[in-house]
Amino acid sequence: MSxxxxxxxxxxxxxxxxxxxxxxxxxxxxxxxxxxxHTLKKCDVNIALVKKxxxxxxxxxxxxxxxxxxxxxxxxxxx
Numbered sequence: 001m002s003x004x005x006x007x008x009x010x011x012x013x014x015x016x017x018x019x020x021x022x023x024x025x026x027x028x029x030x031x032x033x034x035x036x037x038h039t040l041k042k043c044d045v046n047i048a049l050v051k052k053x054x055x056x057x058x059x060x061x062x063x064x065x066x067x068x069x070x071x072x073x074x075x076x077x078x079x
Contacts, residue, residue, distance in 0.1 A: 010035070014039050014043075015039065015040075015043050017039075018035070018036045018039040018040050018043075019040075021036055022036060022040075
């Protein structure tokens with residue numbers, strides 16, 4: 001096991017670090033008090049955007065329960 005710098009971990013796994021600091025009640029400390037709420041709020045916004053985009057794509061990609069391809073490359077047109 002090796003020790004990793006917290007700045008590296010915050011850059012690669014921000015949501016997990018923010019959730020861990022909330023669970024350990026360290027989110028009120030100086031290094032985390034502004035970063036944790038910002039990260040959790042940003043995560044909620046990103047999740048909402050993904051849900052919105054996936055619902056839009058699902059609505060556009062399916063007609064009557066059948067998947068319809070949008071790209072002509074997926075259709076079997078002769079060249």
